[in-house]
Amino acid sequence: MAVYAVIMAGGSGTRFWPVSRQSIPKQCLHITGGNSMIQETVERLSPIIILEPVARNTASCIGLSMIHLLHHDPEAVVLLETADHYYHDGELYCQHLLRAIDYATTHDNICLVGIKPFCPATGYGYIQQGNLIDDQGIRIFGVQRFVEKPALEIAKKYVESGEYLWNSGIFIARAQVMLDEIAMYMPHLYAGLMRIQTALKGGDERVVDMVTREVF
Known part of the structure; x- marks a missing residue:
């Protein structure tokens, strides 16, 4: 079983303005004084890099990645990661990912990483926790x-309740499971992705590029 990392780096970083600007979005900034955030993300992982012809937000980015990964490896497991995260403890980060990979592949499910909030941030999405499913180590x-x-007032209540986590945007699943979810909830996007998949099977990169641009 091979695990592939997809780094989503198309954000404009508007929530971080004025430090982030249109010409230099957040993922290109040197926040920690070393490399840029996207460079640090790439160094943490060993990705297959796929370029979108144009920015089409998260679902299209994920779908295009899944099509290419499944063409390369029908059994691919994918780690979806954003390019603008900073992790103080890289070892702990990897432990959580390995735990999620194991669970997602064993149960053919989608795992995502939640972050315990330390303040009522309004720039992040929140996840309300459901029932405890597995308590073997990392819960x-x-x-x-x-x-x-x-x-803000709602975010304060979420943090005080202890029931909510920040949505990190990190997802782990088999690539086919991700694609099946797109088919169920976004059939129009899925139809376009199937056109790209057919072009990939033909083996002509020019046709793949042409169809991808038509779809996107």
Whole structure:
């Protein structure tokens, strides 16, 4: 079983303005004084890099990645990671990822990493924890619901309740499981991805490029 990392780096970084600007978005900044955030993300992982012809937000980015990965390896397991994260403890980060990979592949499910909030941030999405599913080491919970960037007063209640985590945007699953979810919830996008998949099977890179640009 091979695990592939997909680094999503298309964000404009508007929530970090004025430090982040249109010409130099957040992922290109040298926040820690060393490399840029995207360089540090690449160094943490060993990715296959796929370029979108144009920015089409997260779902299209994920879908295009899944199509290419499945063409390369039908049994691919994928780690979806954003390019603008900083981790103080890289070893602990890897432990959580390995735990998520093991659970996701064993149960053919999608795992995501939640972060315990230390303040009522309004720039992050929140995850309400469901029931405890697995307590073997790093605990795994079900998801009750997702909340997208709440107002300050609501965020305060979430943090005080202890029931909510920040949504890190890190997802782990088999690539086919991710694609199946797109087919169920975004059939129009899935239809376009199937056109790209057919072009990939033909083996002509020019046709793949042409169809990808038509779809996107």
